[in-house]
Ligand code: FAD
C-alpha cells in the first residue's frame with residue numbers, strides 16, 4: 001500500500017488532518033484499530049433508536065471562530081446549552097457552582113453576604129477556580145471555598161482520578177470554576193451546539209474525499225513495514241508507539257453503563273453529577289443533548305471511573321500532573337529525533353484536549369507541515 005500521508009487514528013484529530021491534506025492533493029491513508037470512525041466522539045443509534053455516545057457524553061463548545069467555521073463545513077448544528085446539576089446535601093444545584101447554587105444551599109442572609117463579597121472581590125461574571133478561592137484570606141469566602149471544595153470537588157475528583165484535587169494540575173479543577181453569576185450553563189463559550197446528525201456523520205463527511213482511504217480494524221503495529229508513505233501522523237498513545245521504553249504514561253479509564261428506561265424523561269437536565277454518593281460520577285440523558293424529545297423512552301449512561309490497564313480498557317484521560325509531564329517530555333524528545341513522523345491528539349500529545357482543541361491542534365499541525 002502507498003500513500004503520501006499515513007494517519008493512525010480516525011478520531012477528530014486524524015479526520016481533520018486527513019481532510020486538510022486531501023484538500024491539497026495528497027493521497028491519505030487513515031487507519032484505525034476500532035471498527036468505526038470518529039474516535040471517542042463516536043455516536044450511534046442504540047437498539048431503541050436513541051442517539052448515544054459510546055465513549056461518554058460529548059458536548060461541543062468553543063471560543064475559536066476558526067474551529068467553528070471549519071467544522072461547520074461538514075455539519076449543520078443543533079443549538080444546545082449543556083446544563084448540569086450536582087447533588088449536594090440532598091439538593092440538585094447548578095454546576096459549575098454559581099450564585100443560584102449558593103441560594104439553594106445557604107440561608108438567605110448568609111447567601112446575600114457571600115454574593116456581595118464574591119462580586120466585590122472578583123466581579124460579576126468572574127470564573128474562580130476552587131483551588132484559587134481556597135487561598136482567600138476573608139473568613140466568609142474561606143468558609144465558602146471549604147464547603148464547595150468538600151461537597152463538589154473532593155469526592156468527585158477522588159472517584160474520577162483516584163486523587164485529591166491538589167495532587168492534579170490546577171488546570172483540571174479549573175475547568176469547572178465557581179461562577180460569580182446566575183448563568184447556569186456548564187460552558188460559557190461563544191459557540192455551543194451539537195452536530196445535527198451526530199459526530200459520526202460529521203466525521204464521515206470529513207473523510208469523504210476521493211483522496212482519502214480509510215482502513216478500519218487495522219492496528220498500525222500490524223501494518224508497519226507494509227505501507228509506504230512520506231509522512232506518518234500518529235494520534236494513538238505516544239508511549240505505546242515507543243513500546244513503553246521509558247515506562248507507561250498514566251491514563252485514567254472509565255466504564256460506561258447504558259440503560260434504556262420506559263419513560264420519556266429521566267432527569268431535568270443533560271447531566272446530573274454525584275460528587276458525594278454512588279460509585280459513578282455522573283448520569284447523562286442523551287435526549288437532552290440530541291433533541292430526540294419525541295421518543296417515548298430514554299437512554300442514560302452512568303460513568304464509573306477506573307484504573308487504566310493496557311489491553312483491557314481504554315486510555316480515556318491523560319492525567320495532568322508534573323511528573324507525568326516530565327515522562328511525556330522524554331517521549332517527545334524521542335519523537336523529535338524521527339524524520340517524517342508527527343504526533344497529535346489527546347493521546348499523541350498526552351493532553352487533556354476538548355474536541356475543539358484537538359481540531360485546533362490538527363489545523364495548526366497541518367499548516368506547519370504543508371506551508372511551514
Ligand atoms: P481519539 O478520539 O481518542 O482518537 C484516536 C483514535 O486512534 C482512536 O479511534 C483509536 O482507536 C485510534 N488508535 C490508537 N492507537 C492506534 C493504533 N496503534 N492503530 C490504529 N488506530 C489506533 N470533548 C469535548 O469537547 N466535549 C465533551 O463533552 C467531551 N466529553 C468527553 C467525555 C469523555 C468520557 C472522554 C473520554 C472525552 C471527552 N471529550 C470531550 C474529549 C474528546 O473525546 C477528545 O478531545 C477527542 O475525541 C480527541 O480526538 P482524537 O482524535 O485526538 O483522539
Ligand code: UDP
Pocket residue numbers: 086095152153154156157160172173174175176273275
Ligand atoms: N469536578 C468536580 N466536581 C464536579 C465537576 C467537576 O470535582 O461536579 C472536577 C473533577 O476533578 C473533574 C474536573 O473537575 O474531573 C473536570 O470536569 P469536567 O466536567 O470538565 O470533566 P470531563 O467532562 O472532561 O470528564
